[in-house]
Amino acid sequence: MTDKELRKFNRKELLEILVSQQKEIDRLRTELKQADEELRQRRIAIEKAGSLAEASIAMTNLFEEAQKAADIYLHNIYALGTEYKDALQQKETTDEHVREETSD
Secondary structure, X not given: OOHHHHHOXXXXXXXXXXXXXXXXXXXXHHHHHHHHHHHHHHHHHHHHHOOHHHHHHHHHHHHHHHHHHHHXXXXXXXXXXXXXXXXXXXXXXXXXXXXXXXXX
8 A cells, every 4th residue: 555545544444454454364363273283184194194205295385385374474464564654654744734734
């Protein structure tokens, strides 16, 4: 979201954006928990497979999937933080300008 777009939002709309991002974070956490459970299940299957080569290949795939989920989660956390910081900074700047204009 650009600075110009964020400036158009009022506090309620910014809070709605934050709520939306929190829902996305919650969804990703749930997805990560599911991936962790799949990882646990696959570890059990790998142990039963008995082949070190098969286990190595399976673990590589699991770690790639877990890393993808973690990357998405971190990206969304960073984006949420950046959007919130930018929106707050813009709001403070706008409020300061309004105070300056009304005191003149």
